[in-house]
Amino acid sequence: MTEARPTVVIGAGHNGLVAAAYLARAGRRVVVVEAAGHVGGAAVTREFAPHFRVSAVAHLTHLLDPVIVRELALERHGLAFARESLRTVALNPDGEAVVLDQRAVVAGPVAEPDRAAYAEFMVRMRRFAAVLGRQHRRVPPRLAWERWTDALPAAAVGLDLRRLGREELREFLRIVTMAIYDVADEAFESPILKGAVSLDAVLGTRLGARSGNSVFTYLHRLSGAAWGLGGPSLPRGGVGSVTDALAAASRLAGAEIRLASPVEAVLVRSGRAAGVRLAGGEVIEAAAVLSSADPHTTLLGLVGARHLEAEFAQRIHHLRATGTAAKLHLALRAPPAFRGVAAEHAGERLLISPSATYADEAFNPAKYRQWSEHPVLEITVPTMHDATLAPPGQHVLSAVVQYAPYDIAGGWDAARAPFEARLLALLEQYAPGIGGQVIAAQLLTPADIARDYRIAGGHWHHAELAIDQALMLRPVPGAARYATPIDGLYLCGAGSHPGGGLIGAAGRNAARVALGEEP
Ligand SMILES: Cc1cc2nc3c(=O)[nH]c(=O)nc-3n(C[C@H](O)[C@H](O)[C@H](O)COP(=O)(O)OP(=O)(O)OC[C@H]3O[C@@H](n4cnc5c(N)ncnc54)[C@H](O)[C@@H]3O)c2cc1C
Incomplete structure (x- = not known):
């Protein structure tokens, strides 16, 4: 029997869609309300220059829960991988790169004792x-x-x-x-x-x-x-194919997905989530509300501190959620040639982080709201495996770049151009000639991610993943089992256990709690 009032899911990122699919499969009437004009949240494929598409925020899957893939039949809904379990190529500024997988050193100048x-x-x-x-x-x-x-x-x-x-x-x-x-x-x-x-x-x-x-x-x-997962993978067509498949699975299960429908408020009556009000004034009365928006947005923005106990509201207020990861996209007229990388490894995951000291010093400026002169980079060239993303013979480079703090001193309007120039100079050092191959470049700072993807602080995990913000403390005590102090309101996004990254477990667990399947 379906209910008269729907269960409303806020946000059609991967966790919101997973929650919607499981709720709908269990017989709930489900309405997903998404602010953006498309599904996917931070797992989308977007055109960033004419004819060049890229995984716009997240670019690799390394934790996607295989049970969700199987139970929701995502492969039947179009999910396929251009390449599974990429190796890691640790770029070496002074010569041959080191190639690793999650079990062994595959190639490169590493002495025998270190290999063992x-x-x-x-x-x-x-x-x-x-x-x-x-x-x-x-x-x-x-x-x-x-x-x-x-x-x-x-x-x-x-x-x-x-x-x-x-x-x-x-x-x-x-x-x-x-x-x-x-x-x-x-x-x-x-x-x-x-x-x-x-x-x-x-x-x-x-x-x-x-x-x-x-x-x-x-x-x-x-x-x-x-x-049994062994390393990061590249979904064919970019990570948007994961969320497109999830949207198809949710719809098949009966969920309605309403795009361009930003939620302005979660309505609370007598301590219970009674529905949502959309921008424009429409009210959807709900049996329950699940939110995949970050905890800060959900509880302080959409619910409002007046409905929360002061101590709980303070905990949410003090959640650490300042993003430091930016994203660089390059449209290239030819494949990039990284120094010291054999042709057979050119399509693997490439890292710029030549020592632990480098990775630590790269962080120092971020503590003081500055960008790093010597950032660490995780680079993929998905077009080495996936011709759907760029015109024939041309390529897309996608890099996660740290450290670029959300709260940069002086604002990103002033910092963007020098930081982008610094990134191109750094890449030139590792891939001589790459500058001459660039057709278009796009830098997404954490401030862009916060604005365009509606994530407070632009943080990868919606709230820092740390032992004091993990497991039964995530995001905060009082909301760590997906249920919140507001009856009928549940968190189901990356800010909840087990955290960020494309996993889907937060959405699935939250749906089980909302369905009463968890004691
Ligand atoms: C730079 C960067 C690189 C990353 N790279 C990777 C990677 O390679 N691999 C990986 O696994 N993870 C990566 N991540 C992390 C990953 O992208 C996120 O953890 C994950 O996408 C979060 O999914 P979610 O469904 O919980 O939330 P989101 O994807 O943030 O979805 C929440 C949805 O809610 C919507 N919403 C918010 N407020 C409202 C409102 N008021 N009304 C209606 N809708 C609303 C948003 O529009 C959004 O669609 C990266 C993150 C960053 C920042």
Whole structure:
């Protein structure tokens, strides 16, 4: 039986669409209201120059939950991969690059002891990361237990940790709050190995390689190990094909998706979410509301502090959510030639992070609201595998660039041109001649991402992913199990457990909670 009043989902990013699909499959009447004129949120493919398309914000999938892919039959709805499990090419300013996968050093100037150490390191890190990954599909444990069954989720986490064995558990506990700089330094001699591992730890965060907690974020990045995932992948047609497939699955399940429908307010009556009011005044009365907008936007913007207890509102207010990741897109008339990279590796994931010290020093200016003169970059050239994105023979380069703080001193209007020029000069150093191949360039700063994609602070994870903002503390105590203090209002986006990146687990878990499938 369908309800008279729909369940409203705010936002048609991947998490909102996942939530909508599961709710609709369970028989709820679902209306998704999305502010943008298209689905996808920060997982979209966009034309950034005539005939050149790119994954506009997120550009690789490395944690997409295979259960969601299977249960929602995303492949039947058009999801395909141009290339799975890309290798990592750590660019070397002084010569041959180092090629890695998540198990071994594949090629490059790395001495034998470091090759063995890297293989051993990755076995251990993937084992630790799998413990985190096994939590992704679970609603985080309650902090207060009223019934004995409330203890079960915490017991499951404890059991996962115990399964590591005594020695490995001790090592896990020793390193999980450490800085990646120190852990990499213990493991290897090679600066370039340390630099590559460091970049994976800090990408998308407001951390440097010497920041505590960066091992935790490194493990989060590898947490697809729990599901046997082995590395980042390139969806054919860009990441927009993931969200297009999710939209198709949601619609097939019966969800209605309304585009260009910004929500202005979540209506609260007698402490309960009663519906939403759209810009323009239309009211949709709802049985329940799930929001994939970030926690700050949802709770302080759409609900309003007056409906929240002061302490809870303060916690949301103090959430750390200042983005530091920018995005650079280049339309190129020829394939870029990176120095020291063999032709067979030119289409892999390329990193500029030649040492852990470099990755840490790159962060320093961001602390003081400046952009980095020597930024770290994660570069893909998707057109090496996917001809759908550019005219024949021409290419697209897509790079995540750190550090470019959202709250840049003096504003991004003044900082944009010098930062973009600096990025092109840096790329020229690694790929001589690339400047002459550029047909068009686009830089998306975190401020652009905040405005265009409606993410407060433009942050990758909607709220910093850190141990004090993770699991039963994410985004804050009182809203960590997707339900909020407002009855019938749930969070379902990256700001909730298990955090950002294209995973889909927040949407799926939140739907289960809203359906009453979780005690
Ligand atoms: C520079 C950068 C690079 C990244 N690269 C990667 C990557 O390579 N791989 C990866 O896995 N992750 C990456 N990420 C992270 C990833 O993009 C996000 O974590 C993820 O897209 C969040 O998905 P979501 O569905 O939770 O939220 P979003 O995608 O942010 O979707 C929320 C939706 O809600 C809508 N909305 C907001 N407010 C309202 C309102 N008032 N009314 C109606 N609708 C509203 C928005 O328009 C949006 O569509 C990157 C992030 C950044 C910033």
